[in-house]
Amino acid sequence: MNVTAQARELLRRDTTWPFLVPRQRAVDVSHQVILYVEGLSVSFDGFKALNDLNLYVNDGELRCLIGANGAGKTTLMDVITGKTRCDSGSAWFGRNIDLLAHDEAAIAQLGIGRKFQKPTVFEAHTVYTNLELSLKGSKGAWSALTAALTGEQRDRIDRVLETIGLVNARYQLAGALSHGQKQWLEIGMLLAAEPRLLLIDEPVAGMTAEEAERTAELLTSLAGEHTVIVVEHDMEFVRSIARTVTVLHQGAVLAEGTMDQVQNNPDVIEVYLGEDA
Numbered sequence: 001m002n003v004t005a006q007a008r009e010l011l012r013r014d015t016t017w018p019f020l021v022p023r024q025r026a027v028d029v030s031h032q033v034i035l036y037v038e039g040l041s042v043s044f045d046g047f048k049a050l051n052d053l054n055l056y057v058n059d060g061e062l063r064c065l066i067g068a069n070g071a072g073k074t075t076l077m078d079v080i081t082g083k084t085r086c087d088s089g090s091a092w093f094g095r096n097i098d099l100l101a102h103d104e105a106a107i108a109q110l111g112i113g114r115k116f117q118k119p120t121v122f123e124a125h126t127v128y129t130n131l132e133l134s135l136k137g138s139k140g141a142w143s144a145l146t147a148a149l150t151g152e153q154r155d156r157i158d159r160v161l162e163t164i165g166l167v168n169a170r171y172q173l174a175g176a177l178s179h180g181q182k183q184w185l186e187i188g189m190l191l192a193a194e195p196r197l198l199l200i201d202e203p204v205a206g207m208t209a210e211e212a213e214r215t216a217e218l219l220t221s222l223a224g225e226h227t228v229i230v231v232e233h234d235m236e237f238v239r240s241i242a243r244t245v246t247v248l249h250q251g252a253v254l255a256e257g258t259m260d261q262v263q264n265n266p267d268v269i270e271v272y273l274g275e276d277a
């Protein structure tokens with residue numbers, strides 16, 4: 001290769017220099033567990049939001065977390081994603097990655113994606129550009145918008161569009177999408193970054209029944225390749241997707257099992273599902 005060709009190769013805009021690409025550490029799931037949370041406690045001004053909480057989630061699982069307001073669901077997600085520091089306990093991603101030793105940005109790079117309840121898509125951009133901006137290894141908005149996509153990246157976006165059911169809306173502005181479509185797009189934006197574990201907060205709040213049904217299909221289709229933890233208050237929705245449900249109460253796990261098992265658990269009936277039972 002002559003000097004000009006070498007320089008051209010080096011400056012290609014469709015590739016990133018290998019030394020700039022963040023290296024995602026492989027998660028050791030040799031014991032089938034992707035998330036180990038043990039003895040986790042978090043206090044806010046003396047109030048125990050999490051109280052010696054233990055949680056184990058298997059690789060590829062779709063787990064639903066339920067619990068009354070203030071049970072500690074958000075605080076648990078906040079500790080896992082590095083947003084909140086705990087007082088004691090441990091949180092491991094697989095057997096080899098100590099989440100408590102990483103900050104929020106590093107945890108996202110490790111392959112843990114989080115979706116908050118309110119959709120936060122770039123409304124002035126198309127669906128396609130939103131996904132482009134979320135590709136793993138993307139070096140910020142400017143380079144994502146100016147650099148040409150590789151074939152592999154285009155294929156990945158196409159796969160995500162297919163998964164989230166927005167193939168025909170790819171050139172629509174995100175701001176023009178329905179509430180449900182925005183939620184799916186945001187899930188797609190997480191998927192574009194190829195996470196191993198997805199934490200999804202109240203995905204069906206504000207959705208029509210039809211949108212909730214499509215969301216159930218979407219989330220169940222993600223399990224297997226991804227591990228998905230869903231925090232949700234809508235019991236009908238939880239029943240439609242959950243294999244294992246974990247019930248939190250006062251910062252600890254109150255019960256765990258199938259929806260039928262937890263709904264028939266006397267402790268759960270007393271503190272949480274009582275009014276429905």
Ligand SMILES: Nc1ncnc2c1ncn2[C@@H]1O[C@H](COP(=O)(O)OP(=O)(O)OP(=O)(O)O)[C@@H](O)[C@H]1O
Nearest residue numbers: 044045048049067068069070071072073074075076
């Ligand atoms: N930053 C904070 N400062 C003080 N108290 C907090 C803080 N964050 C959470 N809490 C308290 O900790 C408890 C657990 O809150 P958390 O948001 O984790 O519950 P949750 O199960 O997610 O509830 P919800 O379903 O209402 O979202 C609540 O009593 C809440 O008021």
